[in-house]
Amino acid sequence: MSDPLIIGGQALSSRLFIGTGKYSRNTLIPEVVEASGSQVITVALRRVDPDSNDNIISHIPDRMILLPNTSGARTAEEAVRIARLAKASGLGNWVKIEVINDQKYLLPDNAETIRATEILASEGFVVLPYMSPDLSAALRMQEAGAAAVMPLGSPIGTNRGLRTRELLRILIAELDLPVIVDAGIGRPSEAAEAMEMGAAGVLLNTAIATARNPQLMASAFRDAVAAGRKAYLAGLGPVEETAAASSPLTGFLD
Amino acid sequence: MGFYETARRLSEQADSEIWEKYTKDDVMRTLRKEQLDERDLQILLSPAAADCLEEMARCALRLTRTHFGHVMQLFTPMYLADFCINHCTYCSFSSIYDFPRKKLSPEEVRQEAKAIAATGIRHILILTGESRKESPVSYIKECVKILREYFSSVSIEVNPLSEDEYKELKEAGVDGLTLYQEVYHEETYRKLHIKGPKKIYRNRMDAPERGCRAGFRTVNIGALLGMYDWRREALFTAMHARYLQDKYPECEIGVSVPRFRPFLGEYNPEHIVTDRALVQIILAYRLFLPRAGITLSTREPSALRDRLIHLGVTKMSAGVSTEVGGHTLEGGTPQFEISDGRSVQEISRMLRANSLQPVYKDWDILESV
Numbered sequence: 001m002s003d004p005l006i007i008g009g010q011a012l013s014s015r016l017f018i019g020t021g022k023y024s025r026n027t028l029i030p031e032v033v034e035a036s037g038s039q040v041i042t043v044a045l046r047r048v049d050p051d052s053n054d055n056i057i058s059h060i061p062d063r064m065i066l067l068p069n070t071s072g073a074r075t076a077e078e079a080v081r082i083a084r085l086a087k088a089s090g091l092g093n094w095v096k097i098e099v100i101n102d103q104k105y106l107l108p109d110n111a112e113t114i115r116a117t118e119i120l121a122s123e124g125f126v127v128l129p130y131m132s133p134d135l136s137a138a139l140r141m142q143e144a145g146a147a148a149v150m151p152l153g154s155p156i157g158t159n160r161g162l163r164t165r166e167l168l169r170i171l172i173a174e175l176d177l178p179v180i181v182d183a184g185i186g187r188p189s190e191a192a193e194a195m196e197m198g199a200a201g202v203l204l205n206t207a208i209a210t211a212r213n214p215q216l217m218a219s220a221f222r223d224a225v226a227a228g229r230k231a232y233l234a235g236l237g238p239v240e241e242t243a244a245a246s247s248p249l250t251g252f253l254d
Numbered sequence: 255m256g257f258y259e260t261a262r263r264l265s266e267q268a269d270s271e272i273w274e275k276y277t278k279d280d281v282m283r284t285l286r287k288e289q290l291d292e293r294d295l296q297i298l299l300s301p302a303a304a305d306c307l308e309e310m311a312r313c314a315l316r317l318t319r320t321h322f323g324h325v326m327q328l329f330t331p332m333y334l335a336d337f338c339i340n341h342c343t344y345c346s347f348s349s350i351y352d353f354p355r356k357k358l359s360p361e362e363v364r365q366e367a368k369a370i371a372a373t374g375i376r377h378i379l380i381l382t383g384e385s386r387k388e389s390p391v392s393y394i395k396e397c398v399k400i401l402r403e404y405f406s407s408v409s410i411e412v413n414p415l416s417e418d419e420y421k422e423l424k425e426a427g428v429d430g431l432t433l434y435q436e437v438y439h440e441e442t443y444r445k446l447h448i449k450g451p452k453k454i455y456r457n458r459m460d461a462p463e464r465g466c467r468a469g470f471r472t473v474n475i476g477a478l479l480g481m482y483d484w485r486r487e488a489l490f491t492a493m494h495a496r497y498l499q500d501k502y503p504e505c506e507i508g509v510s511v512p513r514f515r516p517f518l519g520e521y522n523p524e525h526i527v528t529d530r531a532l533v534q535i536i537l538a539y540r541l542f543l544p545r546a547g548i549t550l551s552t553r554e555p556s557a558l559r560d561r562l563i564h565l566g567v568t569k570m571s572a573g574v575s576t577e578v579g580g581h582t583l584e585g586g587t588p589q590f591e592i593s594d595g596r597s598v599q600e601i602s603r604m605l606r607a608n609s610l611q612p613v614y615k616d617w618d619i620l621e622s623v
Binding site for chain 2: 021022023024025026045046047048049052053072074078081082085101102103104105106157158159206209210
């Protein structure tokens with residue numbers, strides 16, 4: 001069954017997006033990419049050092065779509081500058097906007113993110129804003145030209161799962177854009193749940209990078225995301241408060 | 255307002271017998287909490303917690319790997335000038351010592367920068383003694399201009415400046431400020447700082463906040479451990495860091511754990527900080543400030559540094575000289591003796607052997623594009 005996710009005109013068969021941070025060695029990245037089956041990988045431009053012998057980009061297989069992120073940006077202007085730098089460095093025109101003003105919890109600044117989305121989308125970037133799951137903000141990002149929105153499941157790097165479940169549900173129901181749950185997913189079961197809810201994809205890094213066996217965890221997430229998507233497409237059965245008999249007792253009245 | 259008010263309140267409590275009232279049960283309860291408050295910090299620094307270091311270490315390691323991953327940021331200090339008008343009883347650069355003082359010329363700064371950059375390091379911390387005549391803000395700016403050609407990020411560790419001066423340096427390309435209070439205990443501070451502007455306790459205490467207001471991306475604070483009771487000094491440092499974190503959420507606040515080291519003079523600290531105490535301090539910092547960077551310098555011996563990387567530390571200096579021009583020139587006077595003299599490559603090898611990735615570049619100061 002063909003069920004591609006279309007973002008920025010690109011058809012993706014994998015709905016699992018992965019990251020490049022927190023690994024004990026960069027040489028793990030190609031192995032994780034392989035095991036995850038992912039086609040999109042995010043990389044913090046601030047960590048890219050073209051002059052280094054161990055430049056992180058050199059570890060990413062060529063087939064991957066690079067999603068440079070603006071990690072480190074604290075204002076819309078900084079995010080825009082980072083995105084332009086990424087493009088000028090040949091990293092393509094996809095960008096994940098991260099504008100974070102809160103160094104204690106690393107929660108995104110939606111207002112600045114909307115401003116950056118407006119500017120970068122108008123310049124032709126494929127913009128994927130990382131955000132707190134707020135409907136008004138998400139609608140404004142959609143209006144501003146975002147290619148998808150990336151609301152958090154719980155704060156970055158916490159592995160606390162889908163704490164924002166109810167808000168994610170509203171975003172998925174109300175937006176015309178793909179909703180990719182980003183941040184907080186710690187277990188494959190949580191990735192599957194996000195997909196069952198109708199998320200278009202999930203992005204995660206910490207859960208894989210800090211696992212004892214990152215490659216195996218990457219493959220577990222690959223399977224979980226695929227299973228969750230299948231369940232969503234199949235249509236989950238309704239959840240009832242009381243038991244519902246398969247053969248109704250009053251069926252004879254029909 | 256400012257942290258000084260909090261410090262005064264803490265002073266009234268911290269010299270009483272707060273440390274003795276806590277039990278091992280209090281420690282274990284604190285370790286199960288998600289958000290730690292001032293009382294929890296006291297508990298983690300108390301004698302009762304000294305019996306729970308293993309449990310604390312497990313929590314600290316988990317928090318560190320979750321928030322920072324398997325990486326360690328490396329940086330190197332670069333001493334620009336050792337002229338100083340202060341007399342601090344514990345520092346070789348004190349004005350009372352007679353040695354040939356030096357300040358790097360622009361060419362020498364470039365030469366040093368090239369040598370350090372060749373090691374791969376992209377984050378540099380520049381230091382000077384306090385002399386508005388020999389190393390004024392204009393001199394620091396001139397050096398920063400050169401250093402920005404070689405480094406992604408330049409931080410300063412110089413005498414406290416005004417908010418406007420910090421802004422001036424930020425405009426020139428400085429993005430981080432390191433400033434140690436040295437001693438939070440006010441009376442001891444006065445005793446140790448005999449002559450010069452550094453005598454003004456409050457000017458130093460308020461300087462990190464001026465740095466936050468000036469817009470530095472990172473502000474790093476600490477107490478020079480050994481000068482006063484370490485529990486109290488660590489309590490004040492962590493509370494100072496929390497104060498800055500709460501008030502300036504956009505600024506990345508870090509803490510350092512420098513222990514006193516031998517220097518040119520004869521001062522010996524009264525309050526010895528053992529390895530066990532140092533570990534307790536690092537663990538308490540990590541648990542109380544889960545997202546704060548914790549810096550470990552080459553003041554510590556290599557064997558101990560190799561162990562501490564698993565307890566919450568996120569930044570390490572490497573390939574260090576504490577002499578002006580110590581990477582390419584000869585005949586300097588070290589500010590203090592370092593313990594871990596390993597090169598950047600040796601430190602990187604050690605980190606990799608411990609399944610940690612050395613990070614040479616974590617940020618680039620943004621230029622307009």
